[in-house]
Amino acid sequence: MNEQICNTPTELAQRLGAWIGLRLHAAIESRGHAVLAVSGGKSPLPLFQVLRKQPLDWSRVSITLVDERCVPHDHLDSNTALVRTHLLQDAAAAATFVPWFDTLPDTLDDAALQGLADAASLRLATQPWPWDIAVLGMGEDGHTASLFPAAPGLSQALHANGPVAWTRPINAPHPRLTLTLPALLATRELVLPLTGPAKLRVYQQARLREDVALPISLLLHQHQTPIQVWLA
DSSP states (O other): OEEEEOSSHHHHHHHHHHHHHHHHHHHHHHHSOEEEEEOOSSTTHHHHHHHTTOOSOGGGEEEEESEEESSOTTSTTOHHHHHHHHTSSGGGGGSEEOOSOSOOOSOOOHHHHHHHHHHHHHHHTTSOSSOSEEEOOOOTTSOBTTBOTTOTTHHHHHHOSSSEEEEOOSSSSSOEEEEOHHHHHTSSEEEEEEOSHHHHHHHHHHHHSOOTTSTHHHHHTOSSSOEEEEEO
């Protein structure tokens, strides 16, 4: 684990956006293609605004998600809509975006969610593994991706063989699809940007020990995949 300290959220977005751009450029130079997975929510928007202007061959970049809410793509909470609106713009409009599903079933019981997860796993298998970078987020409850504490589906998401699993957060809306813990650890590099004192306190607690009640700690204490933590 490596920490980068920034003075302000703006500085973090600027520096991290340029850093990811360099990493993607290096992947293209080395392997001819790069795969970037990103998180949704409001936190990554300043990063997206910087990243989408980075000078690289975006036509050789695939962008997908770390997790997705099970809502239609025109819903305000859709991570797919967020990425299309805020990241696939400017130079990054040339990238290939891989959403996790096109439409949703009429009901979202556990069987339907498992079907969505299986179909998303097949869709993501078309992208060359290992992916290059996964940009994570973290909530004040210690969740990352859609690995929520005590959520139905969490155990499967922590141990499943396939890349995608479903969860039902207890204290957040919408059922979710999420990259599993093994899939996250199969990427070449993880990135965790955090801003503000509340998230810093959770991060410091998670650094103390591995605890399934703080899922982000499972990534901070592993020794398989490099994780870059950016703090402001």
